[in-house]
Amino acid sequence: MTPKQDLARNTAYRCLFEVLENQGYSNLVLKQELSGSSLSEKERSFVTAMVYGTVTRVYTIDYLLAPHLKKGLESLDASVRTCLRMGAWQVLFAYGVKEYxxxxxxxxxxxxxxxxxxxxxxxxxxxxxxSEGEDALSKIPAKKTDVRYSLKSEIAGCLNKWYGKEKAEKIMEAFLEIPDVTVRPNAFRVKDTEELISELKNDGIEAIPDPVVSEALDIPGNRMDISDSSAYRKGLFSVQSLSAMLVGYVASPEKGWSVLDTCSAPGGKTAHLAELMDNEGYIDALDANDIRLKMVDETAERLGLSIISTMHYDCTYLKDEKDKLLPEYDLVLCDVPCSGLGLLHRKPDIRLSMTYEKMQSLSEVQESILENSCLRVKNGGYLIYSTCTINPNENENRIDAFLTAHPDFECVPFDDKLPKTLLSNPRLLLQSKEGKMTILPDEEGMDGFFIAKMRRRS
Incomplete structure (x- = not known):
């Protein structure tokens, strides 16, 4: 083992210890460890793959380690536990790494x-x-889908309940796939995606047009350094998932509109709305977390968007403070806090942290935000509700209950706002015509997501 390989594994070890033992966030821990590191691009990719891979597969790994530990994994020193987990990932799941x-x-x-x-x-x-190799994986009982797909038993149980065993397994399997990084050109500054492809190439980054969302670009490989590129610093693009991009297209704001984004941080969707408005009109961007709200300001400044005004505001209630907010807006976006179960492949920490109890408490928060935010929609205006989960209770059930309580709102179709390739899926075509749509990761290779578009009757 060369010193550099040793440095890479030591870096991965520190990251995994922080995530698995101290509840750190994988993306933030990796960013901190890799920032200023002397590791090469290949070594950074290896570290990133090991960290995300080990966290993603940790429940499977723990199950397979257990028979070889007399007193169990939890009896071990945390450092030993971390070494065993990252070693097991390399032995069982890593590509291009010899087992010995x-x-x-x-x-x-x-x-x-x-x-x-x-x-x-x-x-x-x-x-x-x-020595067991792939036999160890094949011997996991078929009924233990939670172990096979590395999920908490309660989360696997929820997926089975919501979608049925066969469909749930397809979804769980999709959550083990490594997602691509996708970027959205800044529509306010970039009028031709070829221009951005060329800029990224100058930065040593390969980018190809996405086959579903034509404006988006896919970045092959596990690139963690894309935000260090000159094209990023120039404000030519934002890193955003395909599913998240659809929110802006569904909202389809017009130039000069007044927009309220109730849960705006870190600012990706806020910026997309401003770009689609060609930076004309105004957007009040709120968030309950004042530290994360600064990210919205930073995003707007980097992208050259001047119509975004941020305010520290808890949208589980909206007081009638006319000096701060307008009484009514053309468009209100509620991209609410959610369980994040549509992002298990992209944010593996959710596998560790999410519980049924947390989902229940989040549902109450979502209801409060929706109930208060709808008061700010003008007659004939639009209310967008979105989540990055596939939990029906946070999604379509929440909207159905809202519409029952608010007959002055109605769902409106948005199939004409979506990419035609996406609508080749009959289920998505039907749901988009009904004004509320769930994207499932096993069907489109995209993040699990929910979007509803409602209009306040005039």
Missing amino acids: AAVSATVDLARNVCPKGAESMVNAVLRKLS
């Missing part, structure tokens, strides 16, 4: 970071796991 090399490198790591003598146990356990 993975074991040897992890043992060397354990010798440096674990209590004295622990490397012998790490060596023995990983060698046993390596």
Whole structure:
């Protein structure tokens, strides 16, 4: 093992320890560790893959490690536990890593970071796991879908309940796929995507047009450094998932409109609305988290968008403060806090943190935001509700209950706002015509997402 490989695994170890033992966020921990690091692009990709891969597969890994540990995984020192988990990922799931090399490198790591003598146990356990190979995975009982797809049992149970066993398994399997990074050109500054492709190429970044959302660009590979590019600093694009981009297209704001974004941080959807308005009109961007709200200001400044005004505001209630907010808006966006179950492949930390109890409490928050925000929609104006979850109770059930309580609102079709390729899916075509649509990851290869578009009757 070369010193650089050692540095890469040490970096991955620190990240995984922080995420798995101290509830850190994978993306933030990785960003902090890789910022200013001497690791090459290839090594950074390896570290990123190991961190996201281990967190994604942690429940499967723990299940397969358990038979080889007399007193169980939780009895071990946290450093040993982390080494075993990252070693198991390399042995069982990593592409292009020889099993013997993975074991040897992890043992060397354990010798440096674990209590004295622990490397012998790490060596023995990983060698046993390596000898089992793919047989270990194939021996997981079929009924243990939570283990096979690395989910908490309660989350796997919810998916089975909502979608039926067969469909739920397809969704769970899709959440194990590694998602592409996608970028959205700044429509206010970039009029031709070829211009952005050329700029990115100058930065050493390959970009290709997305086959579904024509304005979007796909960035092959696990690029963590894209925000360090000169094109990003120039404000030529935003990093945004395809599903999140659809919110702006569905909202379809016009130049000069007044817009209220009730949960705006970190600002991707807010910026998209401003770009679609050609930076004409105004957007009041609110958020309950004043630290995250600064990200909206930074995004607007980087992209050259002057119509966005931010305010620290908890939208579970909206007081009648006319000096701060307009009484009514042409468009109100409620991109509410949610369980994030549509992002399990992109944000693996959600696998660790989300529970049924948390989903229930989030549902109450969503109801409060929707109830208060609808008061700010003018007659004939639009209310957009979106989430990045596939939980029906946070999505279509929430909208059905809202419409029952508010007969002055109605869902309106938005099929004409969506990419035609997407509408080749009959289910999405039907739902978009009904004004509320759920994107499922197993069908489109996109993030799980929900969007509803409502209009206040004149």
